[in-house]
Amino acid sequence: MTLIAADRDSFVWWGWIADRPDEIWQRTVEHVQMTLVAVAVGLAISSVLALLAVRYRWTYTPITWVGSVLYTIPSLALFAVLIPITGLGFLTAQIALVSYTILVLVRSIVTGIDGVPPDAREAADAMGYSAGRRLLRVELPLAVPAIVTGIRIASVTVVGLVTVTALIGNGGYGAFIDDGLNRRFSTPIVLGATLSVALASLIDVALYALERALTPWRRRAVRSG
Amino acid sequence: MSDHDNTHRPAISLREVVKTFPGAAQPAVSGLSLDVAAGHLVALVGPSGCGKTTTLKMINRLIEPTEGTIEVLGADQRALAAHELRRQIGYVIQQVGLFPHHTIRRNIGAVPELLGWDKHRIAERCAELVELVGLDPDVLGRYPSELSGGQQQRVGVARALAADPPILLMDEPYSAVDPIVRTRLQDELLTLQARVRKTIVFVTHDIDEALKLADRVAVLNVGGVLEQYADPAELLAVPANEFVAEFLGRERGLRRLALVRAADVALVDGPIVERSATAADARAAAAHHGSDWFGVIDTAGALLGWADVAALDGAASVADVDLEAFVATVTPTTPLREVLDVIITSRPRAAAVVDDGRYVGLVTVEQVAGGLQ
Numbered sequence: 001m002t003l004i005a006a007d008r009d010s011f012v013w014w015g016w017i018a019d020r021p022d023e024i025w026q027r028t029v030e031h032v033q034m035t036l037v038a039v040a041v042g043l044a045i046s047s048v049l050a051l052l053a054v055r056y057r058w059t060y061t062p063i064t065w066v067g068s069v070l071y072t073i074p075s076l077a078l079f080a081v082l083i084p085i086t087g088l089g090f091l092t093a094q095i096a097l098v099s100y101t102i103l104v105l106v107r108s109i110v111t112g113i114d115g116v117p118p119d120a121r122e123a124a125d126a127m128g129y130s131a132g133r134r135l136l137r138v139e140l141p142l143a144v145p146a147i148v149t150g151i152r153i154a155s156v157t158v159v160g161l162v163t164v165t166a167l168i169g170n171g172g173y174g175a176f177i178d179d180g181l182n183r184r185f186s187t188p189i190v191l192g193a194t195l196s197v198a199l200a201s202l203i204d205v206a207l208y209a210l211e212r213a214l215t216p217w218r219r220r221a222v223r224s225g
Numbered sequence: 226m227s228d229h230d231n232t233h234r235p236a237i238s239l240r241e242v243v244k245t246f247p248g249a250a251q252p253a254v255s256g257l258s259l260d261v262a263a264g265h266l267v268a269l270v271g272p273s274g275c276g277k278t279t280t281l282k283m284i285n286r287l288i289e290p291t292e293g294t295i296e297v298l299g300a301d302q303r304a305l306a307a308h309e310l311r312r313q314i315g316y317v318i319q320q321v322g323l324f325p326h327h328t329i330r331r332n333i334g335a336v337p338e339l340l341g342w343d344k345h346r347i348a349e350r351c352a353e354l355v356e357l358v359g360l361d362p363d364v365l366g367r368y369p370s371e372l373s374g375g376q377q378q379r380v381g382v383a384r385a386l387a388a389d390p391p392i393l394l395m396d397e398p399y400s401a402v403d404p405i406v407r408t409r410l411q412d413e414l415l416t417l418q419a420r421v422r423k424t425i426v427f428v429t430h431d432i433d434e435a436l437k438l439a440d441r442v443a444v445l446n447v448g449g450v451l452e453q454y455a456d457p458a459e460l461l462a463v464p465a466n467e468f469v470a471e472f473l474g475r476e477r478g479l480r481r482l483a484l485v486r487a488a489d490v491a492l493v494d495g496p497i498v499e500r501s502a503t504a505a506d507a508r509a510a511a512a513h514h515g516s517d518w519f520g521v522i523d524t525a526g527a528l529l530g531w532a533d534v535a536a537l538d539g540a541a542s543v544a545d546v547d548l549e550a551f552v553a554t555v556t557p558t559t560p561l562r563e564v565l566d567v568i569i570t571s572r573p574r575a576a577a578v579v580d581d582g583r584y585v586g587l588v589t590v591e592q593v594a595g596g597l598q
């Protein structure tokens with residue numbers, strides 16, 4: 001068997017791929033949408049939980065405990081539980097995807113805020129910053145590197161998991177894989193997996209670039225004298 | 226209320242202030258009363274655990290007192306919201322605490338920005354402050370990590386002064402920089418203070434720093450007990466008790482020398498003759514002062530140099546003698562500590578006091594000792 005061939009018995013049938021630019025585009029849009037919605041909702045929920053944990057430290061342990069439980073539930077098991085309640089479809093898929101981001105995102109936000117130099121925090125207080133202003137102007141900007149690291153991990157994880165949600169009919173690259181498995185046809189499986197890995201890498205690089213753009217102060221060399 | 230009244234009213238007034246931290250058996254500060262006069266620099270010194278930093282932080286309510294009252298600029302500090310009180314009080318800390326993600330310009334402009342100044346006014350003020358603390362205007366566009374420790378500390382002072390607060394609190398601001406930079410920053414603070422006349426409370430564990438910078442020094446003992454509150458000269462001359470004396474150290478006499486100036490001691494004329502004097506006159510002058518050398522001045526009183534009495538052999542007039550340059554000269558404002566150093570390292574074992582080019586008198590070890598009486 002060769003990897004590059006022109007008929008449907010080979011591992012990858014290039015002609016089959018070349019015939020479906022529209023379907024590939026549609027699956028890409030679906031996959032990106034699923035990912036963006038899940039990470040955005042996850043970030044919103046995690047921000048609230050993280051700020052709660054920062055403000056009331058005792059809540060951090062229960063929050064991460066719940067986050068860990070959600071993180072360890074196998075996605076298929078979660079679907080089994082959710083489908084009778086929320087049905088087959090977008091909502092069920094998103095509940096599962098968002099659940100997986102909570103632990104990583106809450107931890108990264110709390111770690112980022114904890115990592116703010118205490119002297120910068122003290123200086124902000126002493127200069128008359130209110131707590132809200134201190135958070136927005138000092139703590140969150142300084143937590144950006146840790147937070148973006150968390151978003152990168154969460155995004156890459158979600159891109160992979162979106163392929164699984166195709167099982168409950170949500171499209172995305174998983175639809176190719178699902179199709180290939182059903183038909184014992186390798187080309188769509190390879191296509192779906194490859195595109196999924198490529199998208200994860202692309203998002204990772206884009207977020208890295210975003211982080212660099214947001215943190216110009218970290219790149220300047222330390223001078224002496 | 227006129228400015229005149231202000232100078233007679235303490236800018237900061239602590240009354241029976243107590244701070245007990247939750248879970249602590251002993252109070253960190255117990256019953257401290259202290260007035261800081263407007264325009265004065267007051268140093269809080271003492272061993273670790275004496276509550277000096279706690280006291281400082283109670284002034285701007287970073288720490289709330291358990292008991293007692295603190296008045297700031299004539300009003301109870303609790304009359305204002307904490308963040309509003311703090312905007313009137315500059316704060317400088319050892320770790321500087323610059324915002325790493327803001328340029329120096331934004332760091333310095335932080336409080337003016339809080340106060341809602343317009344951009345143009347903030348930019349002007351930043352330029353002014355950078356110059357005031359002796360930094361190159363180029364630093365304004367840099368980030369804190371690009372500056373040395375000494376430069377960062379100057380930025381810290383500039384930031385604290387940004388909104389021109391009447392009060393400055395400084396918490397061991399110079400203990401993290403090397404001794405050479407520290408000395409320079411201390412000198413700069415004195416120059417700066419002469420220009421801006423802020424009310425400054427300065428926490429340090431370094432008694433020499435306190436004596437050098439402060440108008441008055443508060444010596445605190447463990448638990449925030451005020452042992453003595455006096456100006457540096459009085460502190461050194463009359464320590465209130467054993468603790469203060471011990472804290473001032475064994476070299477108390479030497480430290481006092483740093484506070485007394487050459488003009489404060491009774492000078493002697495010394496074996497000094499004019500250039501036109503005869504050899505006999507010079508011998509007589511030296512003999513009168515029991516010295517084996519003599520100095521020579523011109524008719525305008527400028528010190529020309531000195532020579533050994535032995536050099537007069539075979540000379541008729543002082544004008545015939547080759548003179549050696551008088552390097553051991555000081556000015557009336559030279560601290561006695563430096564005068565003493567000049568004396569013990571010079572051959573004549575004396576320092577000539579020269580004021581504006583004119584010879585005023587001579588200081589020897591005896592006059593130095595007399596100056597401490």
